[in-house]
Amino acid sequence: MPALTFNPPRKILILDDNFNILLLYHTLVTEMGHHVRTTTDGHEALKWLGEENFDLILTDMRMPVMGGLEFIRRVRAAKYKTKIIAITAFQNLADANQLSKYDVYACLLKPVLLIKLEEIIRQALAG
Secondary structure (H helix, E strand, C coil), rough: CCCCCCCCEEEEEEEEHHHHHHHHHHHHHHCCCCCCEECCCHHHHHHHHHHHCCCCEECCCCCCCCCHHHHHHHHHHHCCCEEEEEECCCCHHHHHHHHCCCCCCEEEECCCCCCHHHHHHHHHHHH
């Protein structure tokens, strides 16, 4: 019989300007057994990053006030090493090229299949 392994809950920060998407991702990640903080505001997310450690960030790329690319720039400028998964509804090669400069773990196109998102989250947290 294989040995059981226990993976402790991880802390995940999720940003999206669409409340329904936030709720969907929050439900998925909590059902995976992790702790989640959600926000529609990149400034609030940056404040939280200064106060606590997160194991993973999921961020939408197109948000008002502070877009995902600007948020990612600021995260990396502040020297946070947290893995980031970017999610976008737009196939923009310029953004994709920018993301590679900021060590983004993965970029997913909306609509994201939840099974695919769960798989990417598991891979990001395992590595």
